[in-house]
Amino acid sequence: xxxxxxxxxxxxxxxxxxxxxxxxxxxxxxxxxxxxxxxxxxxxxxxxxxxxxxxxxxxxxxxxxxxxxxxxxxxxxxxxxxxxxxxxxxxxxxxxxxxxxxxxxxxxxxxxxxxxxxxxxxxxxxxxxxxxxxxxxxxxxxxxxxxxxxxxxxxxxxxxxxxxxxxxxxxxxxxxxxxxxxxxxxxxxxxxxxxxxxxxxxxxxxxxxxxxxxxxxxxxxx
Numbered sequence: 001x002x003x004x005x006x007x008x009x010x011x012x013x014x015x016x017x018x019x020x021x022x023x024x025x026x027x028x029x030x031x032x033x034x035x036x037x038x039x040x041x042x043x044x045x046x047x048x049x050x051x052x053x054x055x056x057x058x059x060x061x062x063x064x065x066x067x068x069x070x071x072x073x074x075x076x077x078x079x080x081x082x083x084x085x086x087x088x089x090x091x092x093x094x095x096x097x098x099x100x101x102x103x104x105x106x107x108x109x110x111x112x113x114x115x116x117x118x119x120x121x122x123x124x125x126x127x128x129x130x131x132x133x134x135x136x137x138x139x140x141x142x143x144x145x146x147x148x149x150x151x152x153x154x155x156x157x158x159x160x161x162x163x164x165x166x167x168x169x170x171x172x173x174x175x176x177x178x179x180x181x182x183x184x185x186x187x188x189x190x191x192x193x194x195x196x197x198x199x200x201x202x203x204x205x206x207x208x209x210x211x212x213x214x215x216x217x218x219x220x221x222x
Contacts, residue, residue, distance in 0.1 A: 016041075016052075028087040029104040032058040036074045048075045061107045066157045070107070073159040082170055094172040096121040102165070110158045113147045114169070120176040127173055128180060135199050141179045142195050148179055189214040 040048035103112040128138035183200035
């Protein structure tokens with residue numbers, strides 16, 4: 001078994017550099033993905049296990065104990081038709097027709113916010129309305145939630161978290177669920193209205209709160 005593994009690890013060194021697209025930008029996520037792919041192409045469907053011998057940029061920044069996780073992520077991206085990569089931009093085609101773009105910022109930082117449209121796809125709206133008893137928030141994404149921050153889980157490495165986010169974007173429903181999780185509220189004191197976090201029921205009544213400004217302006221009492 002060890003002899004077989006040793007043979008597999010040595011094979012790509014003979015030809016992988018001949019397969020490389022040297023026109024790609026070496027500092028991009030696309031290059032990182034491409035480099036891993038050409039070094040594992042000879043495995044033909046088996047799990048990617050070979051880390052590219054490229055001592056700079058993103059490959060160099062990955063800790064040795066995290067390399068297999070990154071290889072698993074790249075293999076998933078490479079083999080998933082709904083995902084494509086151009087430089088540092090990852091495009092995801094969702095199951096309900098949405099197209100999401102995710103900018104990769106680095107193996108330690110993760111990625112940037114994800115832009116959403118004002119209206120979820122009709123098929124997603126139908127699912128959410130059934131789930132939340134026809135709550136009107138399911139139909140519209142307010143402005144402050146149209147740039148959604150799906151941050152990496154701090155307890156996990158970026159590659160593992162990114163895998164989860166990509167799966168979420170492909171399936172779509174949970175993303176739109178987060179983006180429509182709000183309610184409309186009116187301040188009891190000043191009458192200003194604003195969005196509040198979380199859906200409120202019943203949804204056909206005005207929810208009254210004390211807004212942040214009025215709370216700060218309230219006189220101090222003993």
